[in-house]
């Protein structure tokens with residue numbers, strides 16, 4: 001099997017450098033339009049697709065990002081390994097603005113977004129105990145370190161609905177839960193990537209200390225934007241280091257991300273809704289055809 005790298009760029013990351021034969025490509029999906037056209041090209045001989053999560057010009061709010069269309073489009077293009085790059089607040093003194101956290105767990109407190117490709121007429125339950133791919137995450141950590149940035153491997157990302165930042169009480173609550181970082185977008189993205197059998201890694205770039213920190217006061221969007229610029233440079237460096245680490249040829253994921261749907265579909269074949277099945281052609285075609 002061949003590798004295709006997907007990158008979803010978050011706040012501050014609206015483009016990447018160095019893609020050869022790069023073309024902004026409109027991808028149609030049964031779930032509507034993705035956030036924007038997708039930049040498709042090749043980096044060091046490995047195909048790559050880049051999508052700015054909020055669209056160029058930052059058009060979509062965390063609640064209106066078309067998460068299902070974005071993941072379906074990546075799957076349709078052939079993406080096998082998807083790296084999500086996001087801005088986040090930190091709940092830990094040692095995870096300072098400018099640091100990168102390779103997230104490995106999530107608490108999903110978002111509530112106003114569709115969270116599954118499946119539903120009435122084709123019910124599926126995938127495992128999410130380990131929502132990120134350890135193989136891809138380790139490669140991202142290595143590529144991030146090579147840019148000189150401080151990297152923390154492992155951390156729990158609290159996904160809030162937004163768009164307002166947390167109250168002080170919420171911030172203290174999430175900190176008391178043991179969360180490491182907070183953002184507004186990695187859910188349902190990670191859930192949908194798992195349903196689509198795509199390896200997913202989340203690189204969270206710290207921009208602030210949310211509002212719990214006694215010496216840093218409230219979250220301030222101006223300070224966040226100032227930190228976003230430097231973070232985005234490191235993110236682009238990380239992406240540039242991925243092809244050499246992943247390679248053009250791909251072995252099956254040792255953690256099973258690319259086989260997540262193997263025994264997940266519960267609905268009896270005779271009871272499945274043909275309309276929904278048609279929409280699942282890219283995401284679940286592998287198991288539905290078989």
Ligand SMILES: CSC[C@H]1O[C@H](OP(=O)(O)O)[C@H](O)[C@@H]1O
Pocket residue numbers: 009010011012053054061062085086087088162183184185186224
């Ligand atoms: C610019 S601060 C709030 C905004 O930034 C993060 O976006 P993303 O995850 O796409 O990098 C956060 O989730 C909020 O949407």
Ligand SMILES: Nc1ncnc2[nH]cnc12
Pocket residue numbers: 087088089090160165166182183184207208209210211219224
């Ligand atoms: N403190 C914060 N809360 C939620 N999303 C964020 N993105 C960047 N900083 C954030």
